[in-house]
Amino acid sequence: MKIEKITRKGYSSTLSKEQLWDVYKSMKTQRLLEDRLLKMYKGGQLSGAVYPGIGQEASMAGIAAGMADTDIFGGTHRDLGVQIKKGVTLKEIALNFFGKHDGPSKGRDGNSHFGVVDKGTLMVVSPLPDSAPVAVGWALASQQSGSGVVAVANCGEGATATGTWHESINMAGVLNLPVVFTVQNNQFAYSSPNETEFGTPNVADRAAGYGIPAKIIDGNDIYEVIDVMHEACENARNGNGPSLIELVTFRHHGHAGHDPAEYVNDEVREFWMKRDPIARFEDSLVEEGLFTTEQFVSLNEELDAEIKETLDWAKNQKDPEPQNEVPDMFAERTKPAIQNDGSSKETMNFIEAITNGLDELMEDDENVFMMGEDIGVFEGAFKATKGLFNKYGPFRVIDTSISEGGFTGAAVGAALAGKKPIVELQFYDFVYPALDQITTEAAKYHWKAGKAVPMVVRGPTGAGTRSGPFHSISPESLLAHHPGIKVVAPSNPYDAKGLLVAAVNDPNPVMYLEHKKLYRKPDIKMEVPLGLYEVEIGKGKIVKEGSDLTIVTWSGMVSVATEAAKQLESDGINVEIVDIRTIVPLDEEIILTSVEKTSNLCILQEDVPFSSVASEISSVVAEKGFWNLDNPIVKVTPPNTHIPFAPVLEDAFIPSVEKVVKAVKELQ
Amino acid sequence: MSNIITMPQLGETVTEGTILRWLVKVGDEVKEDDPILEISTDKVDTEVPSPFNGTVTSLLVEEGETVEVGASLLELDGSAKESNNDKSETVEEVQETVEEIVKEDTPKADVLPKTDNVRNTKNLKLSPVVRRLASENNIDLNNVVGTGQNGRIKREDIENYISLGNQDSATSTKSEDSIKKETTKSADTNKSISRLRKRIAENMVLSKQTSAHVMTSVEVDYENIETIRSKQKAKFKDENGFSLTYLPFISLATISALREFPTVNSSFDLEKGIHDVHSHVNLGIAVDLNQEGLLVGTIAEADSFNLKGLARKISEISKLLRDGKYGLEDVTGSTFTISNNGSFNSFITSPIINQPNVAILSTESVKKRPVVIQSQDGTDSIAIRHTGVLSLTWDHRVFDGSIALLFLNHIKDKLENPDWSQGLD
Numbered sequence A: 001m002k003i004e005k006i007t008r009k010g011y012s013s014t015l016s017k018e019q020l021w022d023v024y025k026s027m028k029t030q031r032l033l034e035d036r037l038l039k040m041y042k043g044g045q046l047s048g049a050v051y052p053g054i055g056q057e058a059s060m061a062g063i064a065a066g067m068a069d070t071d072i073f074g075g076t077h078r079d080l081g082v083q084i085k086k087g088v089t090l091k092e093i094a095l096n097f098f099g100k101h102d103g104p105s106k107g108r109d110g111n112s113h114f115g116v117v118d119k120g121t122l123m124v125v126s127p128l129p130d131s132a133p134v135a136v137g138w139a140l141a142s143q144q145s146g147s148g149v150v151a152v153a154n155c156g157e158g159a160t161a162t163g164t165w166h167e168s169i170n171m172a173g174v175l176n177l178p179v180v181f182t183v184q185n186n187q188f189a190y191s192s193p194n195e196t197e198f199g200t201p202n203v204a205d206r207a208a209g210y211g212i213p214a215k216i217i218d219g220n221d222i223y224e225v226i227d228v229m230h231e232a233c234e235n236a237r238n239g240n241g242p243s244l245i246e247l248v249t250f251r252h253h254g255h256a257g258h259d260p261a262e263y264v265n266d267e268v269r270e271f272w273m274k275r276d277p278i279a280r281f282e283d284s285l286v287e288e289g290l291f292t293t294e295q296f297v298s299l300n301e302e303l304d305a306e307i308k309e310t311l312d313w314a315k316n317q318k319d320p321e322p323q324n325e326v327p328d329m330f331a332e333r334t335k336p337a338i339q340n341d342g343s344s345k346e347t348m349n350f351i352e353a354i355t356n357g358l359d360e361l362m363e364d365d366e367n368v369f370m371m372g373e374d375i376g377v378f379e380g381a382f383k384a385t386k387g388l389f390n391k392y393g394p395f396r397v398i399d400t401s402i403s404e405g406g407f408t409g410a411a412v413g414a415a416l417a418g419k420k421p422i423v424e425l426q427f428y429d430f431v432y433p434a435l436d437q438i439t440t441e442a443a444k445y446h447w448k449a450g451k452a453v454p455m456v457v458r459g460p461t462g463a464g465t466r467s468g469p470f471h472s473i474s475p476e477s478l479l480a481h482h483p484g485i486k487v488v489a490p491s492n493p494y495d496a497k498g499l500l501v502a503a504v505n506d507p508n509p510v511m512y513l514e515h516k517k518l519y520r521k522p523d524i525k526m527e528v529p530l531g532l533y534e535v536e537i538g539k540g541k542i543v544k545e546g547s548d549l550t551i552v553t554w555s556g557m558v559s560v561a562t563e564a565a566k567q568l569e570s571d572g573i574n575v576e577i578v579d580i581r582t583i584v585p586l587d588e589e590i591i592l593t594s595v596e597k598t599s600n601l602c603i604l605q606e607d608v609p610f611s612s613v614a615s616e617i618s619s620v621v622a623e624k625g626f627w628n629l630d631n632p633i634v635k636v637t638p639p640n641t642h643i644p645f646a647p648v649l650e651d652a653f654i655p656s657v658e659k660v661v662k663a664v665k666e667l668q
Numbered sequence B: 001m002s003n004i005i006t007m008p009q010l011g012e013t014v015t016e017g018t019i020l021r022w023l024v025k026v027g028d029e030v031k032e033d034d035p036i037l038e039i040s041t042d043k044v045d046t047e048v049p050s051p052f053n054g055t056v057t058s059l060l061v062e063e064g065e066t067v068e069v070g071a072s073l074l075e076l077d078g079s080a081k082e083s084n085n086d087k088s089e090t091v092e093e094v095q096e097t098v099e100e101i102v103k104e105d106t107p108k109a110d111v112l113p114k115t116d117n118v119r120n121t122k123n124l125k126l127s128p129v130v131r132r133l134a135s136e137n138n139i140d141l142n143n144v145v146g147t148g149q150n151g152r153i154k155r156e157d158i159e160n161y162i163s164l165g166n167q168d169s170a171t172s173t174k175s176e177d178s179i180k181k182e183t184t185k186s187a188d189t190n191k192s193i194s195r196l197r198k199r200i201a202e203n204m205v206l207s208k209q210t211s212a213h214v215m216t217s218v219e220v221d222y223e224n225i226e227t228i229r230s231k232q233k234a235k236f237k238d239e240n241g242f243s244l245t246y247l248p249f250i251s252l253a254t255i256s257a258l259r260e261f262p263t264v265n266s267s268f269d270l271e272k273g274i275h276d277v278h279s280h281v282n283l284g285i286a287v288d289l290n291q292e293g294l295l296v297g298t299i300a301e302a303d304s305f306n307l308k309g310l311a312r313k314i315s316e317i318s319k320l321l322r323d324g325k326y327g328l329e330d331v332t333g334s335t336f337t338i339s340n341n342g343s344f345n346s347f348i349t350s351p352i353i354n355q356p357n358v359a360i361l362s363t364e365s366v367k368k369r370p371v372v373i374q375s376q377d378g379t380d381s382i383a384i385r386h387t388g389v390l391s392l393t394w395d396h397r398v399f400d401g402s403i404a405l406l407f408l409n410h411i412k413d414k415l416e417n418p419d420w421s422q423g424l425d
């Protein structure tokens, strides 16, 4: 079989013999390892899955070889070759495949779904290509701090059809970020050929749409990959912005271990087998007189033995322990709580307290920055960022494109790179497109990759402003259902600032909910301390003491509860109001203690009822406070519907004082 | 060491596969990566390569068989059985640890002690907190008045009840009150049994099971008593604030008889072999609690009182019991009991002995009746006299009919031939 020749031209021609051997060794390691894993899988010795990248070794090793050691790589299931060249060891890989305690994902995800952030590879997750926005965020952090780090966002050609990819590459283009987008076009996305994935002849044709340069290269020519990759990285490093590289290549095996890839026809296969990247590399190395075939053979034997040995070793390593699962959900806060003697104060409304908090946080720590739509010169749809753009400039108060998934994912990357991002959602209703990043990346990073993600996603929530079904949601239950994120929902200016400061200082992703009806509500104006202070996350507050019945509520409903309590007082019913302030983690103690005192519980929420926070509180009290109950628990919530626009409908939707009073009076 | 080759999972959703064809047989040498069998799953038909070198020692499934992912297919270099067992054991072990962890993590529910008084005796809803407080404070919920809807007992009801110092293991003063309210309220046919009624019922049955009850009665002419009574009535009421009834007369006569026949003033414990003859008379007076129950009030050392003193004592104890203001000593320690059935117009009664007494006297109604009288000259005439029956139920285990009748006739004599006016001065 005649082999297509390759030759060194650009950066690759500057590589030393040792460097070339390293590249070769890494490609060979990938091939032998994946070959072995595939056989073990087929032989029933490996559970889970294997996604062999055999045939794409030049693309993978070349991408890594073109990057600087400090650059960061965000890839997919198919990228073991990149991870190997970035320095991830056989042991780490083997431990992950066997789901072991000491593996990179501690048994929480299998096979190639892991990253070793300290070696420059981002956590690999299944949803494609979710590490792309994270890589963009790392690049953003790099741009802000001038660290010179370039991020590579890599995926297969199939994954480029996702909104996630478009948002990422678009944002990188708009913000001129140091990112290189690489797409290994291995001809198939699972079973689907290019024609079913995109309408342009090439993936790279799309670069024009983002205003960035692109190249299509032979992904099986190790030299070309290294050359082009290196050039793209250096361009990005030098402030010339992102670019797109399409690496045309081919996977020898099916999508995964179980897939015989019968959808690949013989001519295609034959064409590509002639261009096997390792054979071409070997051929050129021999021709250049750098190495001999014997050396390849003996490396082959060495590696084969090492791989088998490592896999045998890994099999018998320590298994993960189920009792660590819950504690590992959140990173522990080590920074002490901020103290404030409260000596200087100012009367503020709710949104002023938030703006004041944002300002002081940004002034206090230059790593704190903001991202969101129209938050810069325009100062936000609700003016929460008033004055901040002028004070901190466009690199710290960043106007983003309409890309909730993109910039929320970018916050994850920036947080991993040491920043403290605060994302503003123009309306919390638009958290839906961001949910994938929040739950897949932000929520799972600490648990699966052992890295804290300190970030805040804040924005207006709640109904009552005649804004209809898409500007009115109360998303707390939706968010609280996902493990790994914290959710806070203040009800007054003091708590708003204190919780914001606590959220930014928390090492975990915190969803910060601002009820828009509170923003300028005159009767909740109060004195707010100047200077940073914190309201502890996870601690509720008794806003009114009482003896006959407890109303548990939060956010916009606290004032409804307060008014209802006044009316009930005249009927001789003495109500205690608990403002939980934080949804996750829930202050069960304050609720249970109050119910112990009053024996009657009403839960008041603006969110819809089914499978909600109210349901959860009800369940907690039924389980842990049962013997203190004197009446069935009552929930006052809207009906299980969407939020309507027409004033009569919206008014009927939102729990009113009358509904609360009625529900309480119906208790026996 | 043997190696077992298992059914591979060829695809995330694959749960089982069919063995199409064995490519090796027992005794064959196989090398790593040699194809050993063909399998078919719902995803794919494929050859399975051997992960090990070795000699085939057994084929564990037949061609055509469908087995689950993970099932043992083939054994190299060893005895299939052994390894099979090894494997299943580890699986069990893992399961056990998981179960243990789950157990530990599940918060233990507060388990309440089950006590009788926490039963829902009123057919009303009892909330968890009411049940708990009742249990913790030993409260009989029958005694607690509910102020909630439909008489439901609320937390504050039981808390008020407790704050009044109530604890139902000791005698309660509140209980009878509550029972009153309770009965007036529920005219239901299936009314639940009150605590007092339960106690009475148990005592009655116990007494019937303990003593050999015999009833004996005599007829008494109260004409002399009636003469004194009608003379003194108005004055007595003015001076003492209560009416002069027959009962003090009968009581005084009975005390006299008890002195004469101390056996009747005794306790008798057959099991222990002790017959305790009491030196004093602690007179028990059965008091009807307005038809809500019956209690026996005790007049301690009744034998130290004169007629007037005894009359006052009887009046006091009745009031005390009806008002529910008595102490333990007021309802315990009697040595003999009188049940005043005459006040409800009885003719003759056979009362049940108040344990541990050995006899009980029932006073029956006193009425004007025609009586044949023999005058001193021996002539008979019919006269209208106040007469009534006195019945004595006595324990035949302790004494016999003779004592009973001598005792009764002693009373009769005392009542018919009195010099009663002394005691009234």
Ligand SMILES: Cc1ncc(C[n+]2csc(CCOP(=O)(O)OP(=O)(O)O)c2C)c(N)n1
Binding pocket: A078, A126, A127, A128, A129, A155, A156, A157, A158, A159, A160, A186, A188, A189, A190, A255
């Ligand atoms: C959002 C999302 N949808 C579907 C899948 C399932 N899936 C996993 S890999 C894959 C094909 C990916 O093709 P491509 O992007 O070309 O990468 P390749 O596997 O060829 O390297 C699909 C559909 C996924 N992981 N994520």
Ligand SMILES: [Mg+2]
Binding pocket: A156, A157, A158, A184, A185, A186, A187, A188, A189, A190
């Ligand atoms: Mg592909």
